[in-house]
Amino acid sequence: MLAYISIIVTAIFINNIVLAQFLGICPFLGVSKKTSSALGMGAAVTFVITLATAVAWVLQHYVLNPLGLGFLQTIVFILVIAFLVQLLEIVLKKITPALYQALGVFLPLITTNCAVLGVAILVIQKDFNILQAVVYGFSTALGFTLALWIFAGIREQLEITETPRGLRGVPLALISAGILAMAFLGFSGITIG
Secondary structure (H helix, E strand, O other): OHHHHHHHHHHHHHOOOOOOOOOOHHHHHHOOOOHHHHHHHHHHHHHHHHHHHHHHHHHHHHHHOOOOOHHHHHHHHHHHHHHHHHHHHHHHHHHOHHHHHHHHHHOHHHHHOHHHHHHHHHHHHOOOOHHHHHHHHHHHHHHHHHHHHHHHHHHHHHHOOOOOHHHOOHHHHHHHHHHHHHHHHHHHOOOOO
């Protein structure tokens, strides 16, 4: 039980996929203008990462390894992720068209989100069992969602705050992202300077 708690806390706070490992930066910067779309993207990424991690683990241990096809790992995992994203797109378009429209081009880009592929590969490298893999995938996705949601809240606040003209938009967003990443470094006990 303690091992699972450690996996959860580490994946969400200490080794946050965006703020500590710098994976998934594109949607982090692209979909973080509003907290509502950030939470929608977080939910979509959580669905894809959790399922992709489970399916990738099963394929690795029951298909690729026994058949000596480990060299196909990346291609197989990308195909699994692409399938899950297509499935998610169909469901979102049907059930919540507003969220589908809000996520726009970033929804199909989940397929190429390096965080999703990175987590699938990391569970294999870390030699997790299936339950640990799913817990790690889900926790990592929650960490992604948390970082995205906090950053979106910061950006919403910055929109209504008077800021110097030269810092408006992307420059201030990047500075804020850097400060947020440094704040999350505090969870790992790393000191700066």
